[in-house]
Amino acid sequence: MSASVQVPAPPRVQADTTMAAMVAHMAPCRDTTPEQLAQLIDAHLGDLREELPNWTISSSKVAGRGVFATRDIAAGELIFRERALVTGPTARKGQLSCCICCHQPLPQTGFLCRHRCTLPVCETCSDREEHQAECEHFRRWQPKDMDAEPGQEQVNPLSLRILTAVRVFHLGKEQRHLVDAMQANAERGYRQEIIKAAQCFRNFPTTDRLFMDQLFRIVGVLNTNAFEAPCRSGGHEVLLRGLFPLTAIMNHECTPNASHYFDNGRLAVVRAARDIPKGAEITTTYTKILWGNLTRGIFLKMTKHFLCDCTRCNDNTENGTYLSALFCREQGCRGLVIPVQTRTLQPDWRCLTCENVFPHAKMARYQDFALNTINNRINSCSVQDMIHFINELCPRFCPPSNYVLIEAKLNVIWRMTRFDRDQYTPEEMAHMDRYREEVLAILHKLGAGECTLKKLITEEIP
Secondary structure (H helix, E strand, C coil): CCCCCCCCCCCHCCCCCCCHHHHHHHCCCCCHHHHHHHHHHHHHHHHHCCCCCCCCEEECCEEEEEECCCCCECCCCCEEEECEEEEEEEECCCCCCCCCCCECCCCCCCCCCCCCCEEEECCCCHHHHHHHHHHHHHHCECCCCCCCCCCCCCCCCHHHHHHHHHHHCCCCHHHHHHHHHHCCCCEEEEEEEEHHHHHHCCCCCCCCHHHHHHHHHHHHHHHHHHCCCCHHHCEEEEEEEECCCCHHEEEECCCCCEEEEEEEEEEEEEEEEEEECCCCCEEECCCCCCCCHHHCCCCHHHHHHHCCCCCCCHHCCCCCCCCEEECCCCCCCCEEEEECCCCCCCCEEEEECCCECCCCCEEEEHHHHEEEEHHHHHCCCCHHHHHHHHHHHHHHCCCCCCHEEEEEEEHHHHHHHCCHHHHHHHHHHHHHHHHHHHHHHHHHHCCCCHHHHHHCCCCCCC
């Protein structure tokens, strides 16, 4: 994926950089007070800012600052809407063959920019003003793929990944100040993202300390705060990488009191999932709400660098949903086995029936088997085969409450509601309805309220 020529690492990304220096570098701009941050957010919201908003930005015990209710907010009430400050491609596999400007699918050949910046751009967007600055940026760096023979063109995901960061450089002064005011995790892996991208060019400015310093921080801001937002264009759906600063300022809770969804990739809509009293912090979730405790904990630790201490994370039954539960492997016992300790990534497991205790390593292998088996089916099976797999085969190795089986049921729901329902039999539709009721029952047990997932599966959000 990356070129073989070695490019020296930028000074700010040298291996001897101390963690203390990295943390200081990735912290929000010290000159930005909470009042100034609020002003930057107001300017960013523009005409979407309510005259008397029901929220405010203030200091938070959770993570330094957060969003708080200025009055009682009823479940389902709109809290705010926010346009993306910047968007770009995710550069994920399967998301490379779309125009980076209009997001329309591109032809199989001749899909790179006509000006040879090597970015995937349709013929119309190649000459648009919105593409001009980034096109000049990439051409100045001299992509190594720019001389590819006709028919041999390829989208380079490593260089495509940093396009969103390049677009930040071309924002206005106040918008850049807002980016500077955002938190960025000090993740050493971000260095490699930049170094690998640099290796895609002949003239990447690795010796420009100021530029590389800014690029490192921008990549950190995006990796810490950006969302993947679905966008539909001409009947085609693509995921965009969008930075929504106010939405990102909301702190995490595993069963949050607010929920968000994205309107065509460029607008975030945040509503109250439950009643929120005046003065309470307004929270969202950084994970999938139906993941089990362990999965959420690992994700938060690996990507957000913290362990959640919410009520749900301290309940190994998760309000009686048993989303993490596995079958007991003792002979003659089919009881549910759940983690004993909470807020640890390698707990012991205990069977609720025979009370035998199992080491985490053993149960993790069973969980991985279930996850891989079900994911392989999701990626290869028809809806009809998935229904048979869920109903007939999954009960042999996976409890009906386990989150990976719930994910499989959600997959069936998505596929059957997004396409022509006439192709499915009444029996298949009945299975989908049953899956929907099972998911809704779990959300109710969790106390998720009017969350986005509930609205999606009941088709309240188109």
